[in-house]
Amino acid sequence: MTPILSVAGLEKTFGSVVAARDITIDVPAEQTVGIIGANGAGKTTFVNMVTGHLRPSKGTIRFGDKDITGMASRDITRLGISRSFQVAQIFPSLTVFENMCVAAAIARDADGILRRAFTPLRSGQTVAEAEAAIELFQIGSYREARVATLPQGIRKLLDIAMAVAGWPRILLLDEPTSGISIEEKFGLMDVVMSALKSRRVTILFVEHDMEIIGRYADRVLAFYDGTIIADGPPAEALANERVQTLISGTKLRTEAAHA
Amino acid sequence: MTNRSTLIGALAFLVLAAAAPALPPWLISLATIAFAHALVVLGLVIMWRAGLVSFGQALYYAVGAYCVALVSRFTGITDAFVLIVLGGLAAGLLAVLVGFLLARYREIFFAMLSLAMSMILYGVLVKTEALGSTDGFNVAPATFLGYAPEGAMLNLALFWLVLVLSALAAAAIGVYFRSVAGAIAVPVRDNEIRIEFLGLSVNRLIHLKLVIAGILGGVGGALAAMTISHVDPNMAYWTTSGGFVFVTILAGAGSIAAAFVGSFAFEMLRSIAVALLPGAWQLILGSVLLITILFVPDGLGSLFMRKTRGKEGEPA
């Protein structure tokens, strides 16, 4: 079977700085991939390249049979690869419901200027989609709250819910649990994972917490110095010696720093 | 627009149209200009909702006006309907072209570049003999599908025309504000990255807003040229743009009606101030603007509206 995402020889340089090099992976449909690595190891650069925010210096990215290397992020989104952000990217002056309506409307929007200027934003179907997503991500009790006032966890959930509005095939989550307290992390991940699985989304998520990786990932990619040093099932990848010295060790240090 | 405000708008339209013959001519002229300018202001409101301020909207206003003046002068066509369509089209086309550039800019860079565009036109108009240079030139009286009124009747006819166009524009923009493209205005101001990653080009959204605003500016300019029966380069000068921005801020981005009321109030205020305190009218206008921005940030229009969220069917 063709992998849904296929990356070959990906490289990104900023001047003389190499942010990513020689990244080659295949991801089969509906797999859940955890991405680990220290800060600056190239995880976000990788996510940014796959979602079109950065143009790779070298290499190719294929979505199914389609080469999407260097395409604009909005076109990649329309093809079916969506993403959430380390810092939730939402519309702060709108309510949760309004945020979802915008996301659902854009997802349903046909690319025609005139049609776009006459089709109501809140058509019945758009509103239904928005309501369904709010339900799916269990943020209904905040429906009418302006998102600028929301707690961090809800903002993250909304960010992901908006990314899912277009029924993507692949979703990249950039540190879904960053900024969330330890007690809330698992609750949030449970909601996210069951929502995404119910929509049969292929998931790649960046995560620092090895416990979360162990619980949710089918497969782990360990990044170090811009490239992948381990790729395999969590138990195997996390037991890798280089991963333990280079990444898990780093993780302990960063946790100490956060404490 | 909610049903209630549509109703009030329709009522105001009928009352104004019916009362016009009984009103003093100076008031009719003033209202005609005010509503013509309100169309330009509506364009600015569309952009202001997305956080953009154009300090060069006089560009489209002047293009619409000069289009009317030049066409009627060189072809003899004086039909108001034809001229208005041409004025709107010319300005709209220009906006399509300029928009490819302007839509990439935000904040003060957008304001500055639009200012530069209008000043380029001003520079051309001032120095071009064929376009009347600094004096501009007169515009022949308009006709209406063969009907050629004179004097007070011409003013009245123009007023009715402005009124109808205003109603049409208000209705169309009401639909636009609720549409996908129109309702995504506050989100543009809030977070462009999210919009791009939802799959929509922010630049194209803004380009559309620019073109709509350009058409409205052109139509407003065309109407103004016929009403004043004269065009000159000052129509493109930055102070003209400043006046439009002034009314936009005064009226606020909350409602369509506010643009018309605000524009009328502005022309009224200006006439009264000029008549009573000829040396101090800018002082009065400036003070009003300052107080509005500092203490009524949503515009004076917001004072008369119940603060309901999601009015105009738009999120926020």
Next chain:
Amino acid sequence: MLTAFAIVTDGLVYAAYLFVVAIGLTLIFGVMKILNVAHGSFYAFGAYGAATAVGIYFDRGLPDAGGFLFMILVAMAIGLVIGLVLERGILRLAYGRDEVVIVLITYAVFLILEDMLILIWGTGSLAAYQPLVAAGNVEVGALILSGYDIGLVIFAGLLALGGSYALNYTRPGRLLTVVIFDRETAAAFGINVTLVYTATFALGAILGALGGAVMAPKIAVTLGIGVEVIVLAFAVVAIGGMGSMEGALVGALIVGLCRAAAVHLVPQIELFVIYGVMALVLIFRPHGLFSRAEPRKI
């Protein structure tokens, strides 16, 4: 050849004038992120003040040199007062609002100041030609140059040198550079940002008034000079990069030389060329020639 020489000299004189006006605008923008429309009014107030001062001074038949000084001091005093009153009285209320909203506030202030001019000086125009006469002419080959113009170019040059020295080698200048570079860090390091703002705005206003003062002898001081100069100054700083000193200098030279070339070669495009160049620069360098682009991180 003669035309080329004339273009260069005219261009330099015009650039000197633009630089003196634009430097205050770019300073205020660099430090405070305020695009100050009222800067045109500072210029006008400086010009009116200087013209009045010239009238008073030269009527008394005092030595010429003192006249230059008096004219400049009066304008600077006016700039200082207006700057302080505006910053403390009005702008302070608006810090933290959108940049575009603050532009509108300065626009309102501009409208108010325009009429204050009329209330103070009336609608007539003033002439202040005496310094121009006093400075005499200099013959360079077949060309006669005005001594005042030469002085203006030297003055602008000294201002550029002095400004760059002050920013890089004096303590207040370095503090300013820190604030320009990073406001939050500056505040965290105990720099009194409020004081820096007040001082910057006052200094910018003084420079604007100074621009008006040095131009007063060369022009008819009349209504509308501020309206005209502000868009020119905008063009200069937009080309150079808003907030950059070198930018203001280069922008002034570009606009000055382009305009002079147009005036001598194709007079019809005199105004067109200034804003045409501005648009052209912005197309390729959206933030001007001398500015750092700040991409947003996600």
